[in-house]
Amino acid sequence: MSNSVVTMDKIVNLCKRRGFVFQSSEIYGGLISCYDYGPLGVELKRNVKEAWWRDTVSSRADIVGLDCSILMHPKVWEASGHLTNFSDPMVDCKLCKGRFRADQLEQARCPKKPSKRPGECEGELTEARAFNLMFKTHMGPVEDTAAAVYLRPETAQGIFVNFSNVVNTSRNKPPFGIAQIGKSFRNEITPGNFLFRTREFEQMELEYFVKPGEDDAWYEYWQQRRLQWYLDYGIDPAKLTLRAHDEDELAHYAKGCCDVEYEFPIGWQELEGIANRTDFDLKQHIEHSGKDLSFFDEQDKERYVPYVIEPSAGADRATLAFLVDAYDEDGPENDRRTVLRLHPSLAPIKVAVFPLMRKGGLPEKAQELIALLGSRVAVDYDQSGSIGRRYRRQDEAGTPLGVTVDYQTLEDETVTLRDRDTMEQERVAISELLDVVVEKTAPPPPYPKLSPGG
Numbered sequence: 001m002s003n004s005v006v007t008m009d010k011i012v013n014l015c016k017r018r019g020f021v022f023q024s025s026e027i028y029g030g031l032i033s034c035y036d037y038g039p040l041g042v043e044l045k046r047n048v049k050e051a052w053w054r055d056t057v058s059s060r061a062d063i064v065g066l067d068c069s070i071l072m073h074p075k076v077w078e079a080s081g082h083l084t085n086f087s088d089p090m091v092d093c094k095l096c097k098g099r100f101r102a103d104q105l106e107q108a109r110c111p112k113k114p115s116k117r118p119g120e121c122e123g124e125l126t127e128a129r130a131f132n133l134m135f136k137t138h139m140g141p142v143e144d145t146a147a148a149v150y151l152r153p154e155t156a157q158g159i160f161v162n163f164s165n166v167v168n169t170s171r172n173k174p175p176f177g178i179a180q181i182g183k184s185f186r187n188e189i190t191p192g193n194f195l196f197r198t199r200e201f202e203q204m205e206l207e208y209f210v211k212p213g214e215d216d217a218w219y220e221y222w223q224q225r226r227l228q229w230y231l232d233y234g235i236d237p238a239k240l241t242l243r244a245h246d247e248d249e250l251a252h253y254a255k256g257c258c259d260v261e262y263e264f265p266i267g268w269q270e271l272e273g274i275a276n277r278t279d280f281d282l283k284q285h286i287e288h289s290g291k292d293l294s295f296f297d298e299q300d301k302e303r304y305v306p307y308v309i310e311p312s313a314g315a316d317r318a319t320l321a322f323l324v325d326a327y328d329e330d331g332p333e334n335d336r337r338t339v340l341r342l343h344p345s346l347a348p349i350k351v352a353v354f355p356l357m358r359k360g361g362l363p364e365k366a367q368e369l370i371a372l373l374g375s376r377v378a379v380d381y382d383q384s385g386s387i388g389r390r391y392r393r394q395d396e397a398g399t400p401l402g403v404t405v406d407y408q409t410l411e412d413e414t415v416t417l418r419d420r421d422t423m424e425q426e427r428v429a430i431s432e433l434l435d436v437v438v439e440k441t442a443p444p445p446p447y448p449k450l451s452p453g454g
């Protein structure tokens with residue numbers, strides 16, 4: 001039975017203690033808002049990205065993948081509007097020199113102790129000014145304005161500028177999509193809340209190209225499908241919702257936008273945005289590059305610039321949501337355990353193997369099982385400490401299954417298989433073990449509907 005309150009501090013502590021996430025450059029005092037994924041974290045995040053890729057790309061014939069460079073021609077950002085529009089309003093406190101987002105002063109606290117809301121101390125705030133969030137750098141050895149390039153603030157633009165390349169080589173026609181997972185960078189004025197808002201993060205983006213007029217149905221379809229993805233991977237339905245943007249919240253390119261929101265310990269926050277970007281981006285790139293990015297439908301003898309539906313998710317933010325949602329503490333006060341109830345297919349380690357004793361041929365038998373299971377799933381081996389402690393260590397890591405090799409194993413070729421959530425154990429024949437483990441840790445079946453029609 002769950003009886004825990006999940007706080008961001010508990011998640012941060014677990015992540016550090018168990019090697020999910022470390023502060024970047026920690027031995028030098030750390031670099032604010034930058035994080036490194038440790039041995040368990042890198043597996044968890046890989047599994048989150050793999051789950052997204054499987055659902056979005058591999059399981060569908062109408063979506064292909066792409067992996068674009070982070071540095072792109074500066075004109076891309078002129079055409080997309082990022083150079084002029086991708087900014088947040090910023091104010092400075094003349095006293096403490098703190099910098100804050102002018103539209104988020106309510107939640108902000110100044111760096112001076114005791115910490116106050118900006119403007120509530122003696123410090124005067126400057127007028128708000130637009131602060132562009134793109135990181136600027138220089139290409140080549142000369143640091144002049146002609147050599148200025150930007151770290152991409154979204155992966156989407158790499159997809160738009162490759163639209164014709166993909167259409168010509170993959171022979172797809174709308175409705176079809178191009179997906180990409182990759183790093184994006186934003187010089188956020190106020191990053192924070194652990195992995196939630198960082199300056200370097202990974203996005204999982206899909207640009208789905210449709211015929212104008214069919215966009216509303218696809219917009220609706222992708223909202224439902226993306227919401228269901230989180231549910232399929234175990235997110236508590238009570239903590240997940242779709243929220244449509246009000247007119248005044250819409251980005252300059254969007255006809256409609258809807259967020260998948262999750263109730264983090266810091267409150268309800270955006271997990272993913274699903275936008276109807278219309279033909280804005282392709283038209284902008286047509287205008288700025290002089291290249292024809294329209295689509296000619298051979299069958300209908302019709303030329304048009306496709307509309308785009310864009311589900312855009314953060315890999316780090318999704319990983320944080322899965323961690324928060326899975327975190328649990330259960331058991332009586334004197335025998336409490338911390339357990340990550342991750343969906344088995346997301347768990348960093350699928351099965352841990354334990355020899356009951358460090359002698360009598362049990363470690364050797366356990367190593368045989370590591371070779372057997374390791375051929376198909378991520379495994380771990382632990383022979384130190386009491387068996388109870390070893391189970392608890394794996395519970396904290398989210399490992400769904402534990403296999404114990406005991407003296408009976410040597411007699412009848414069976415092992416005990418322990419379930420992380422119920423803590424129940426069953427005796428399983430080694431000849432069936434691999435199939436049982438693969439089945440119990442398999443991903444959920446893909447979303448059944450391939451289009452708004454079915």
Ligand code: GAP
Pocket residue numbers: 153154155156186188195196197198199200201202203205270271272273310312313314315316317318
């Ligand atoms: N191409 C559209 C786009 O980039 P966005 O709403 O700005 O839209 C999409 O970003 C997703 O990327 C967000 O829902 C969030 O999950 C993730 N994201 C954005 N900024 C982030 C940041 N500073 N840190 C972590 N994740 C971020």
